[in-house]
Amino acid sequence: MTTATDAAPHRRRVPAEDFRAVYATAPDGVWAAPGRVNLIGEHTDYNDGFVLPVALPHTTRAAVRRRDDGVLRLHSAQGDGAVTELRVDALTPGAVPGWARYPAGVVWALRDAGHPVGGADVHIDSEVPTGAGLSSSAALECALATAYDDLYALGLAPAALAVLAQRAENAFVGVPCGVMDQMAATCCAEGRALFLDTRDLTQRQVPLDVAAAGLRLLVLDTRVKHDLADGAYAGRRAGCERAAALLGVPALRDIAPAGLDAALRRLPDGELRSLVRHVVTEDARVQQVIALLDAGDLRGIGPVLTAGHASLRDDFRVSCPETDLAVRTAVAAGALGARMTGGGFGGSVLALVTEGDTERVGRAVSEAFAAAGHRAPRAFTAVPSAGARRLG
Numbered sequence: 001m002t003t004a005t006d007a008a009p010h011r012r013r014v015p016a017e018d019f020r021a022v023y024a025t026a027p028d029g030v031w032a033a034p035g036r037v038n039l040i041g042e043h044t045d046y047n048d049g050f051v052l053p054v055a056l057p058h059t060t061r062a063a064v065r066r067r068d069d070g071v072l073r074l075h076s077a078q079g080d081g082a083v084t085e086l087r088v089d090a091l092t093p094g095a096v097p098g099w100a101r102y103p104a105g106v107v108w109a110l111r112d113a114g115h116p117v118g119g120a121d122v123h124i125d126s127e128v129p130t131g132a133g134l135s136s137s138a139a140l141e142c143a144l145a146t147a148y149d150d151l152y153a154l155g156l157a158p159a160a161l162a163v164l165a166q167r168a169e170n171a172f173v174g175v176p177c178g179v180m181d182q183m184a185a186t187c188c189a190e191g192r193a194l195f196l197d198t199r200d201l202t203q204r205q206v207p208l209d210v211a212a213a214g215l216r217l218l219v220l221d222t223r224v225k226h227d228l229a230d231g232a233y234a235g236r237r238a239g240c241e242r243a244a245a246l247l248g249v250p251a252l253r254d255i256a257p258a259g260l261d262a263a264l265r266r267l268p269d270g271e272l273r274s275l276v277r278h279v280v281t282e283d284a285r286v287q288q289v290i291a292l293l294d295a296g297d298l299r300g301i302g303p304v305l306t307a308g309h310a311s312l313r314d315d316f317r318v319s320c321p322e323t324d325l326a327v328r329t330a331v332a333a334g335a336l337g338a339r340m341t342g343g344g345f346g347g348s349v350l351a352l353v354t355e356g357d358t359e360r361v362g363r364a365v366s367e368a369f370a371a372a373g374h375r376a377p378r379a380f381t382a383v384p385s386a387g388a389r390r391l392g
């Protein structure tokens with residue numbers, strides 16, 4: 001394996017000190033929001049369906065000082081050293097380039113929703129891998145949304161902040177994502193998976209003590225960069241919406257598994273049929289995983305995860321050779337189940353493994369990647385962690 005299977009990522013920098021180095025003053029505080037790995041429920045959130053994400057220990061931290069002159073200054077430890085300076089009242093969708101559009105979009109979305117917010121000096125430092133399907137964008141948005149909620153005394157609930165962060169990504173950044181990642185970043189709890197109904201945002205914290213069951217959640221980052229802004233994600237979403245309209249339902253969530261065959265017969269082409277089959281069976285897999293977790297059968301979810309991957313590969317067609325190889329190899333090396341996680345087209349694979357098999361499964365995937373001429377994957381074990389919070 002190329003990296004250790006660290007439960008907690010290594011922290012090298014102190015955001016408050018770095019803030020002082022950039023802005024020559026102290027921040028009002030430091031807020032953090034995590035990346036996430038989704039256990040099951042992929043491409044269901046924009047179909048009003050079910051998801052089951054877990055927050056990672058990896059976070060994006062925002063050191064922030066409120067300003068009352070309407071100026072927003074943004075700096076990132078992962079950036080090129082430049083400070084982006086914007087006027088809050090001049091923020092316009094599409095007008096801010098690069099990483100700065102995510103935090104700028106949050107401020108825009110808050111104002112657009114009528115919240116009385118102004119400027120800030122912001123220093124960002126993130127250990128959430130980018131482009132790895134682990135929701136680095138949502139972590140960035142939600143760290144800043146949580147900071148603004150505190151600094152401007154907005155009193156918004158975590159779910160309300162998630163919806164505003166999603167709006168920032170949809171309308172300001174221009175990525176038509178669902179609400180799962182932002183809800184995971186704000187609402188997840190330590191030792192729990194978040195069972196979320198994306199139609200009405202009702203949620204249940206489901207205990208997920210992987211270690212107590214002698215298991216590990218092994219995340220394998222294929223290092224194939226995905227880009228949700230490219231047309232493929234938007235195309236899948238548009239296809240789902242077209243199918244729902246043709247079937248006369250508000251969203252594909254409204255097709256029950258028992259009505260799936262009849263629904264498929266009413267659709268004109270094979271592509272739409274495949275999209276619908278994935279979404280309807282994936283919602284059912286989330287319910288199945290919840291039933292298994294409620295019954296204390298953590299090992300039992302393995303085959304459901306692998307079935308989810310087959311559906312994403314064959315029906316929804318958002319996997320890629322690297323994620324398929326990682327899943328196939330992990331399962332052959334003894335993983336109880338494995339699937340790609342996140343939007344797809346690259347990114348990460350999640351494997352459920354017994355503790356003693358963790359190294360072996362990681363090594364098998366590394367060797368298979370080397371043999372196939374792929375870049376070396378990165379691996380770590382995910383420990384269900386807390387959602388957005390103030391650090392200090």
Ligand code: GLA
Nearest residue numbers: 042043177178179180342343
């Ligand atoms: C991305 C999006 C989410 C969701 C997943 C697929 O992570 O941001 O809203 O649609 O893809 O499940």
